[in-house]
Amino acid sequence: MQTVSNLRERRLPTGSEGGVGMTTSALRDLANRHPDRVDKQPFLEVVDLRVHFPTDDGLVKSVDGLSFALDRGKTLGIVGESGSGKSVTSLAIMGLHTRPASEQTRPGAQLSGEIYLEGDELLAKTPEYVRGLRGKRMAMIFQDPLSAMNPYYTVGHQIIEAYQIHNPVNKKAARKHAIDMLGRVGIPEPSRRVDAYPHQFSGGMRQRAMIAMALSCDPDLLIADEPTTALDVTVQAQILDLIRDLQREFNSSVVLITHDLGVVAELADDVLVMYAGRAMEYGSADQLFNRPAHPYTWGLLGSMPRFDRARSERLLAITGSPPSLINVPPGCPFHPRCAYAARNGGLSEEVRPELVPVEPGHIVACHLSETDREQIWEHEIAPKL
Amino acid sequence: MTAPADEPTTTTAEQDSDLINVEGLIKHFPIRAGLLRRQVGAVQAVDGIDFGVKRRETFSIVGESGCGKSTTARLLTRLLEPTSGKITFEGRDISHLKDGPMRPLRRDIQMIFQDPYSSLNPRHPVGKIVGAPFRIQGVTPPGGVKKAVQDLLAAVGLNPEHYNRYPHEFSGGQRQRIGIARTLALRPRLIVADEPVSALDVSIQAQVLNLLEDLQEEFDLTYVIIAHDLSVVRYVSDRVAVMYLGKIVELADAEMLYGAPMHPYTVALMSAVPVPDTRRREERERILLSGDVPSPISPPPACRFHTRCWKAQEICRTEEPPLVELLPRHHVACHFPENYPGEPAQER
Numbered sequence: 001m002q003t004v005s006n007l008r009e010r011r012l013p014t015g016s017e018g019g020v021g022m023t024t025s026a027l028r029d030l031a032n033r034h035p036d037r038v039d040k041q042p043f044l045e046v047v048d049l050r051v052h053f054p055t056d057d058g059l060v061k062s063v064d065g066l067s068f069a070l071d072r073g074k075t076l077g078i079v080g081e082s083g084s085g086k087s088v089t090s091l092a093i094m095g096l097h098t099r100p101a102s103e104q105t106r107p108g109a110q111l112s113g114e115i116y117l118e119g120d121e122l123l124a125k126t127p128e129y130v131r132g133l134r135g136k137r138m139a140m141i142f143q144d145p146l147s148a149m150n151p152y153y154t155v156g157h158q159i160i161e162a163y164q165i166h167n168p169v170n171k172k173a174a175r176k177h178a179i180d181m182l183g184r185v186g187i188p189e190p191s192r193r194v195d196a197y198p199h200q201f202s203g204g205m206r207q208r209a210m211i212a213m214a215l216s217c218d219p220d221l222l223i224a225d226e227p228t229t230a231l232d233v234t235v236q237a238q239i240l241d242l243i244r245d246l247q248r249e250f251n252s253s254v255v256l257i258t259h260d261l262g263v264v265a266e267l268a269d270d271v272l273v274m275y276a277g278r279a280m281e282y283g284s285a286d287q288l289f290n291r292p293a294h295p296y297t298w299g300l301l302g303s304m305p306r307f308d309r310a311r312s313e314r315l316l317a318i319t320g321s322p323p324s325l326i327n328v329p330p331g332c333p334f335h336p337r338c339a340y341a342a343r344n345g346g347l348s349e350e351v352r353p354e355l356v357p358v359e360p361g362h363i364v365a366c367h368l369s370e371t372d373r374e375q376i377w378e379h380e381i382a383p384k385l
Numbered sequence: 386m387t388a389p390a391d392e393p394t395t396t397t398a399e400q401d402s403d404l405i406n407v408e409g410l411i412k413h414f415p416i417r418a419g420l421l422r423r424q425v426g427a428v429q430a431v432d433g434i435d436f437g438v439k440r441r442e443t444f445s446i447v448g449e450s451g452c453g454k455s456t457t458a459r460l461l462t463r464l465l466e467p468t469s470g471k472i473t474f475e476g477r478d479i480s481h482l483k484d485g486p487m488r489p490l491r492r493d494i495q496m497i498f499q500d501p502y503s504s505l506n507p508r509h510p511v512g513k514i515v516g517a518p519f520r521i522q523g524v525t526p527p528g529g530v531k532k533a534v535q536d537l538l539a540a541v542g543l544n545p546e547h548y549n550r551y552p553h554e555f556s557g558g559q560r561q562r563i564g565i566a567r568t569l570a571l572r573p574r575l576i577v578a579d580e581p582v583s584a585l586d587v588s589i590q591a592q593v594l595n596l597l598e599d600l601q602e603e604f605d606l607t608y609v610i611i612a613h614d615l616s617v618v619r620y621v622s623d624r625v626a627v628m629y630l631g632k633i634v635e636l637a638d639a640e641m642l643y644g645a646p647m648h649p650y651t652v653a654l655m656s657a658v659p660v661p662d663t664r665r666r667e668e669r670e671r672i673l674l675s676g677d678v679p680s681p682i683s684p685p686p687a688c689r690f691h692t693r694c695w696k697a698q699e700i701c702r703t704e705e706p707p708l709v710e711l712l713p714r715h716h717v718a719c720h721f722p723e724n725y726p727g728e729p730a731q732e733r
Binding site for chain 2: 081232266299304316
């Protein structure tokens, strides 16, 4: 435990604003959603995570005080635009950020906060320890399978390698397992395809092969970072179905990172909306889509042309563009683009809003009063979506 | 300018005629191999498509990667020369015009590109980029190039003062606006937009879609939009063509197509779109297509979709279904269309 506090001191001051206390209480509130599991610790818990990158232009605060929790067998969708910190968060969980060797020498990520995987705090662990977890306990599906796989080795070789590291089996058994996995993810003729190179696969097949690789050691936590963004819509549907089926089969927890609210609505149990490295809103998929509480979430929903309805009005676009992560606006990072920031007398410009519950299991970081929020949602936003 | 002499007095007949029309358009890219670079095959990117686009209409082409939609865009703008078939712009055959005769027409047909990063020269300031069309066409706009460029920047929602800035100083959405300003410089009649918003974030995407809509109104534009995002297409389009492996399989008014798609491929495509509505998660029926799109080098014979179609029968493997108007303004190329009240097509 001492090492934890030491490390935290050495890295960054935490809880400067947006106090840890409030966040944890909001998290506790989340846990209380299901009364039967008040005492259970969540499978994955991220507390006040900060990932900062020192650059020549200044400190890039990619993730700045993020907390969330995920239960076993559940899917958490993390939604946000480019630069919101979603991928940086997933790399932090996987322990894939380059840490500075010492304070001044090599630039790298400065991490602080806590990441618990079944109570095991990962940020304080050695890279070797975390490496042992990768593959077996947690695995990741990347957006672009062509650059995530090694072009010099066959697909089979890459699956076999990962499997043999974590399982004491001979090559023959590992190969059989690789063929099995390829068949499971729906690759035709797996016993022949196992010897193919990544470039011999189509985009959808490569993504399947990467899913096979990620699932080959039956990980408890699967992080899928934009798993279908590079794919056509019919292939996307196949891959989403595959992730859903495999999750049920293996009872894995899934963190699904995407910018596509449609994908989230299809797959996620809970949704976290990120903006400028912070959580704006967090709740069940039902709450987020049917009773969204944050103006940014409203903006995201209003920006999406609807596939399932005839067009009615113009899109409710959000004005402006996302902020630079070097100069994140003070107060609420969304206030320069928020149509309702003026409603609370400058509070949004000065004070960073904390995550507060709006209903059980649904938390939001916004200064709008409850009456204002409900009124705006009901009269101005909901009718136009 | 090569615009017809009677342009100022447009008759109603001319208003109704197509601004651009394609007939039997084919583009095959030869594959060469061996020492003598002999042609051993061809990528049949676009393989016989017909459609017309009316003035002030937004016509969209959707399809998955490799279906030939981007090739079609490049044929319409004559960045590519068709292998065969005919492209008529304002009644004039432009299919095989050489660069010289084509140049004046380039004022009328402009293109918006997908990637706002690679489509702007990083070494040129915005003023030079947006003013390039004037320079190339040798046009001096009233009030001078600088003023014209600043007006264009204002029209697309950028600060005219940013005339001297470089592309890297702008965000992705702003760059796309710069590209659009350049497109508008010569007051084109037709804009072909190849995936105009797919590289942008959701919130920025909405801004650009709204902008395209305003500009259509303001500048009397006709759009041909190439996109893979079916939600975006429904939002922007008057009419939509669905392409599969170089062919148009269905063409109809947007609301008809989305309300009651008839080609099984369109049905499958639509059922695959994730919808941001949790309440409908369970009740939606999804048609999963098996396998991948076949290679356009050797597409399946007859109906190109028969290898993945759940309704395919013998006739689909032997006889190619023509694109016919099964319902008013609703064209489908299928032997066994869905949502069709009448007899199966092959029995009529």
